[in-house]
Amino acid sequence: MKLPLIAIVEDDQFVRTATASLIRSIGLGTESFASAEAFLQEDLSRFACVISDVQMPGLSGLDLLRIAGERCAGLPVILMTAFPDPRIERRAMAGGARYFLEKPCDPETVVSSLEAVIRSRGAG
16 A cells, blocks of 8 residues: 655755654655745645645745645645744635644644544545
């Protein structure tokens, strides 16, 4: 059986690596990207979920959410930010984000959010 593949889009290499390690530890596959632009060059249908930072150079996580939604309807996106702002959270949720997590993210919250998304898609 093929593992669900989770895309991690994060400009901070330490956070990207730590998030990938956490996700692999629960038995899921990961592919990491340093920017939204790099991720958006991929075949988005390969991924069961995207975990993305909100604030990144170039395209933001909100941009990624919008573009990914246009290209691959139904692709779940979990957004993370170190700069929580209720207005940005409202925009994210209205734009279709499944979860909006504050950094540093509690690993259990990341795992439970991701597992809920995977279950809702019937991919795990």
